[in-house]
Amino acid sequence: MKTFDKLESNVRGYIRDFPVVFSTAKDAHMVDEDGNVYIDFFAGAGVMNYGHNNTKIKEAVVEYMMGDGITHSLDMGTEAKRTFLETFNDVILKPRGLEYKIQFPGPTGTNAVESALKLARKVTGRTEVVSFSNGFHGMTLGSLALTGNATKRAGAGVPLGNVTTMPFDGYLGVDADTLAYFEAFLNDAGSGQDKPAAVIVETVQGEGGVNVASWKWLRNLEKLCRRHDILMIVDDIQMGCGRTGTFFSFEIAGIHPDMVCLSKAIGGMGLPMALVLIRPDLDVWSPGEHNGTFRGNNLAFVAATKALDYWRDDKLEEGIVFKGLRVRERLDALAGQFPKAxxxxxxxxxxxxxESKLDGFAEEICAEAFANGLIMETAGVRSQVAKVMPPLTIDEVVLEQGLDILENAIAQVAARRFPNAYGKSVA
Known part of the structure; x- marks a missing residue:
């Protein structure tokens, strides 16, 4: 670890939570240089939906490289990009009744968000955008202006403007209609709220604490946008590509966003890639008006195309639903087992x-889990949420093993915190 301490910037974060040097990874396991094996409930913050070094995806990329396929192409035409575009349209868009133009803005999620913001402002001629409390949309200035976390916002070093934050679903309590609150501002000329170009929303706020918007709230948000001629952007960077069960996280709500931002898992096996899906009539970009050196990552096109094979039938989706219900069953049981937590x-x-209302409890859970071979991260502005986000393809046996480690970690932390209630810790 001395090399990282000496040569890498202090800005590094995850290495402090997982203080080992990893060397190999396969499917839902990671191995450090000392041979210790960890079950991965982190999945690269949602990048590794199909697991580490997925055999079929890796083989496709290696074959392409060994054939001297184009690797970098800016926005020139390549066979790899054409194949991806056709496959994405045929496998993902058409079966869902969706019609979008596809923009490759650059390699990361924040590139996609910045592009969507620019286009929304260009189309509407308005400057303001509405985001939601506890949202997270990226670390470049436009995306950061949309982000709720005060610590991350403070790192900007300049004022972050042209954004209004409205309360997310449930932010004001279960009985509060946060969209009625939002619309009251839009309807009142004295509210100080200018008509926004767009609204951007995560259907599930991952970094913000796994806050889940109801289907009804999402449908009502779309209706609000239509009533007021506001563009609706869904940030599906972490929750897309199957994380919530369907390929797009908003499918069950039955909504049709004007733009969708994708990144993270779209690259198939951790290769940087991002997309902005644009309603065709909104695609008013002039050639070269928005660009990026690495918007033509052909290795990612190859990996992404192969990953779409998982969506040619319902097997992966059915597995996500089944395993997701099993995880939730175990977590509900743990919440009941340790009421003092x-x-x-x-x-x-x-x-x-x-989520634990006790300061530091979720962080202690994740630290204890890591010490026993399970990689998890926290979420929420106070790191008050322990997040379970394994690869979608995780084997059911491995999933149960990881949940057993999590259960033991909670028991250990609870025993330290409340020895009279849960016994003495054996750690």
Whole structure:
């Protein structure tokens, strides 16, 4: 670890939570240089939906490279990009009755968000955008202006403007209609709220604490946008590509966003890639008006195309639903087993979480889990949420093993915190 301490910036974060040097990974396991094996309930923050070094995806990429396929192409035409575009349209868009133009804005999620914001402002001629409390949309300035986390916002070093934050579903309590609150501002000329170009929303706020918007709330948000001629952007960067059960996280709501931002898992096996899906009549970009050196990552096109094979039938989706329900069942049981920990389970599909109202409890859970061979991260502005986000393809036996480690970690932390209630810790 001395090399990282000496040569890498202090900005590094995850290495502090997982203080080992990893060397190999396969499916839902990671191995450090000392040979210790870890079950992965982190999945690269949602990048590794199809597991580490997925054999079929890896073989496709290696074959392409060995054939001297184009690797970098800016936005020139390549066989790899054409194949991806055709496959994505045929396998994902058409079966869902969706019609979008596809923009490759650059390799990361924040590139997609920045592109969507620029286009929304260009189309409407308006400058303001509405985001939601506890949202997270990226670390570049436009995306950061949309992000709720005060610590991350403070790192900007400049004022973050042209964004209004409205309360997410449930933010004001279960009985509060946060969209009625939002619309009251839009309808009142004295509210100080200018008509926005767009609204951007995560259907499940991953980094913000696994806060889940109801289907009704999402449908009502779309209706609000239509009534007021506001574009609706769904940030599906972490929750897309099957994380919540369906390929797009919004499918069950039956909504049709004007733009969709994708990244993370779209690259198939961790290769950087991002998309903006654009309603065709909104595609008013001039050639070269938005660009990026690495928007033509052909290795990612190859990997992404192969990953779409998982969506040619319903097997993966059915597995996500089944395993997601099993995770939720275990988490609900743990919340009941340790009432003093004040745990609440929530989530959708294969993004599930336990929140504790006790300061530091979720962080201690994740640290204890890592010490026993399970990689998990926290979420929420106070790191108050322990997040369960394994690869979608995780074997059921391995999933149960990971949940057993999590259960033991909670028991250990609870025993340290409340020895009279749960016995003495054996750690």
């Amino acid at each position: 004040q745990l609440v389970a929530r989530g959708r599909g294969m993004i599930q979480a336990l």
